[in-house]
Amino acid sequence: MIRFAAASKSYRVDGALVPALEPVDLVIERGEVFGIIGHSGAGKSTMLRLINLLERPSAGRIFIEDRDVTDAQGSELRKLRAGIGMIFQHFNLLSSRSVADNVAFPLRIQGGVSEGEITARVDELLELVGLTAHARKYPAQLSGGQKQRVGIARALASRPSILLCDEATSALDPQTTASVLELLADINRRLGLTIVLITHEMDVIRRVCDRVAVLEAGQVVEMGAVADVFLHPQHPTTRRFVAEADHREGHGPEFSGVAGRLFRLSFRGEATYSPVLSNVVRDTGVEYNLLSGRVDRIKDTPYGQLTLAMNGERVEDALAQIRNAGVDIEEVAR
Ligand SMILES: Nc1ncnc2c1ncn2[C@@H]1O[C@H](COP(=O)(O)OP(=O)(O)OP(=O)(O)O)[C@@H](O)[C@H]1O
Numbered sequence: 001m002i003r004f005a006a007a008s009k010s011y012r013v014d015g016a017l018v019p020a021l022e023p024v025d026l027v028i029e030r031g032e033v034f035g036i037i038g039h040s041g042a043g044k045s046t047m048l049r050l051i052n053l054l055e056r057p058s059a060g061r062i063f064i065e066d067r068d069v070t071d072a073q074g075s076e077l078r079k080l081r082a083g084i085g086m087i088f089q090h091f092n093l094l095s096s097r098s099v100a101d102n103v104a105f106p107l108r109i110q111g112g113v114s115e116g117e118i119t120a121r122v123d124e125l126l127e128l129v130g131l132t133a134h135a136r137k138y139p140a141q142l143s144g145g146q147k148q149r150v151g152i153a154r155a156l157a158s159r160p161s162i163l164l165c166d167e168a169t170s171a172l173d174p175q176t177t178a179s180v181l182e183l184l185a186d187i188n189r190r191l192g193l194t195i196v197l198i199t200h201e202m203d204v205i206r207r208v209c210d211r212v213a214v215l216e217a218g219q220v221v222e223m224g225a226v227a228d229v230f231l232h233p234q235h236p237t238t239r240r241f242v243a244e245a246d247h248r249e250g251h252g253p254e255f256s257g258v259a260g261r262l263f264r265l266s267f268r269g270e271a272t273y274s275p276v277l278s279n280v281v282r283d284t285g286v287e288y289n290l291l292s293g294r295v296d297r298i299k300d301t302p303y304g305q306l307t308l309a310m311n312g313e314r315v316e317d318a319l320a321q322i323r324n325a326g327v328d329i330e331e332v333a334r
Helices: 044-051 074-082 099-110 115-128 144-156 174-191 202-208 226-231 236-246 269-273 276-284 315-324
Strands: 002-013 016-028 033-038 059-064 084-088 162-166 194-199 211-216 219-225 261-268 287-298 301-311 328-331
Touching (some): 016 219, 044 162, 099 115, 144 162, 162 174, 202 226, 226 287, 276 287, 301 315
Parallel strands (some): 033 194, 084 162
């Protein structure tokens, strides 16, 4: 468990204190995948650096597993940091060392681990990330996705309980991003590791996170379960992130010539695959005109989102029947 208790951070710039993070209260549960999304300068890296104590809060406290670690120093700090792995946007691998030596690096500097144990651990980690066949290669001989897998194996070497991911897929193409996110989800399931990731892409959050905090100018403006935040974004910043992910921007003008009231229907779980609309049309005689739609997954849960125009005398009955089937409805303003 990681807890921010009114933790804030200001940096001193040219003698003046400039706030980077307003007081934040939040709890990241053990074993969850928690995403922090925000634009550049929102304070995401500052939050990550407060967790691994590369930065100390200007006010407030940071707790890890119920221990106040805000003022940790010396051996306590080293122990805490050994329990927190980190992966980076640009991988940060040592170019003059092989894949196996990169993964072994944290164990060698940690000391007290025999070469036999290191070899066994490196083999196990390379298998976990699917790179056994590449152990002797050098970073320059690997693709971006493979480099990030080395980064993940290295971050896991000292068996951390927390993994911090700093824009870990931002330098990767969409297909490679998907496979690295799948690996992170797999590691989270298999090892029960707590993962905190920062990103500026809602799609990364949707694929892998359980909960998300939206940061804007150093403030958490929205936080919740990914399905709730993604399907019903409240804050304008969140709406923009979701719209970018959905390519929904610009849909407004397309709706202008369409007759009837506009609704956005959000299906989750089982409702995604049931014939709700055909039943409603049969029972109430309403007509609908489908304007846009998408069926996908939020982590492991299927969801669908349809925007449609509805006409007929019994629109209210149709809406009630749709809601009864467990589908959320929002009327879309023109
Ligand atoms: N060491 C520092 N000294 C002074 N100001 C800093 C320092 N680190 C960050 N800042 C400032 O704090 C604010 C938040 O920065 P932070 O790096 O946490 O944002 P971010 O959301 O991670 O941005 P990016 O996505 O661009 O990395 C920014 O205004 C930044 O300029």
